[in-house]
Amino acid sequence: MAPLSSGWRGIKANPAAAASLATALAAIISAFVATAALRYTAAQSLSTERQIAVAEQGQVTERFTRAVVQLGDPAPDVRLGGIYALERLARDSPRDHPTVVEVLSAYVRNHVPIAGTPACSETPLNAPPTDVVAALVVLSRRDRKNDNIARLSLDRVCRLNLTDIDLTGTNLTSSDLTGTNLAGANLFRANFAGANLTGANFARAADLENVNLTDANLTRATLVSDRDVLHVNLTRANLTGANLTGLHLVATELTGVILTDANLTDSRLGDDIDLAYLNFGSADLTRANFHWANLTGADLSGAKLLETNLRGADLSGANLSGANLADASLSAIDLTRANLTGANLGGADLQRARLNGADLTGANLAGTEFTVDADPTIKDGLGPGYESANLTDAELTGANLTDANLTGVDLTGATLTGATLTGANLSGAVGVDLTGTVGTPR
Secondary structure (H helix, E strand, O other), X not given: OHHHHHHHHHHHHOHHHHHHHHHHHHHHHHHHHHHHHHHHHHHHHHHHHHHHHHHHHHHHHHHHHHHHXXXXXXXXXXXXXXXXXXXXXXXXXXXXXXXXHHHHHHHHHHOOOEOOOHHHXXXXXXXXXXXXXXXXXXXXXXXXXXXXXXOOOOOOEOOOEOOOOXXXXXXOOOOEOOOOEOOOOEOOOOEOOOOEOOOOXXXXXXXXXXXXXXXXXXXXXXOOOOOOEXXXXXXXXXXXXXEXXXXXXXXXXXXXXXXXXXXXXXXXXXXXXXXXXXXXXXXXOOOOEOOOOXXXXXXXXXXXXXXXXXXXXXXXXXXXXXXXXXXXXXXXXXXXXXXXXXXXXXXXXXXXXXXXXXXXXXXXOOOOEOEOXXXXXXXXXXXXXXXXXXOOOOEOOOOEOOOOEOOOOEOOOOEOOOOEOOXXXXXXXXXXXXXXXXXXXX
16 A cells, blocks of 8 residues: 555645646546436437427328318318328328328229219210319329339229320329320320220320330220321230321331221321331221331231332231232332232232232232333332332232233242233233133233
8 A cells, every 4th residue: 555655645745746637537527427418418319309200200190181081071172172281291201102192093083983883874074073183183293203012093983084184294104094085185205004095085185295105005095196196105005996097106116016906097107117027907007108117027917908008118928818908009019928818909009019929829919000110210219129020939829910010020930820810911021821820911
């Protein structure tokens, strides 16, 4: 103890050392007290934050409950207030956003007649109530990144009329919009990917530019417009039986689209458009414009192509069996190895057409023009090429070539067994084998 006692006596004997020690001890004590205070403050702050969060969540719950109650009010103005209150809630509370989407979707479904019910059949196609329109507008302008698993569903709605409604940028992916009336609606950049639009009416749509209809079901839908329709995506869309009369599609994506029994009368699908391997089975393409289109391997069996413009189009390997191409413009068309069995090409223009290896068994080619009468370098702006159609190795068994103009046509290797050549002009034709043919050509 002596050294300690002597050290303490030394400090006491030295006022400066004593003061320094006191200062150090005071600092240590202050630091300890400050740390303790900080820990206490942090604990209090965390507790306060938790209390605030609980209080805020309670407020959100209260706001949600009050808004939902408003939706059930008989007064339209009160219901509108509830709809817009839910919109504000979804913005303020992203975690409640999916619930709001589901509630408003259900609200729309519950405020229009249900398909298949007597109320549906008795309901005229009028504009939807104001509150239904408001709910749709709120849904269309929501922040979609907060949707999570929420899905806008309008399934089983009856005669939902969205005439002249602005749905710009609306995301209706995978929605059920069967029978929906969208006449006059603004659909600029609307997304209908995967939507069920069976029987939907897009007639007079104000703007269809950049609409996404990928994988959409447009069976028996009406999609007509009196203006050019730009950049529509119809990849793998089902347009079976759809009405596309007079539609002019520009820069449109049609990969894998189904057009069976569709009506494309007077339509135009744009120059150089790629329609390869598409299914047009039995479609009505009367007077449609497919100038320079790529229809390689397309299925046009049974299609109605009366007076259709297929000048310069590529239909090599296409299936045109039973198709009606009467009076169609087929100059410079490529029908190499195409299936034209039983097709009607009566009166069609096949000048400079390529039919190498094509199967024309039983086809009607009566009055068909195969020969260019004018300068091939300037006619129709098609430039130099085959002056007469090329029917090398073509299968013409049983074909009707009555009064057909085959002047200068190359028939090398072509099979004409049973073909009718009454009145046909074979002047200058090459490789003609009349064995087994019927009738007397000129």
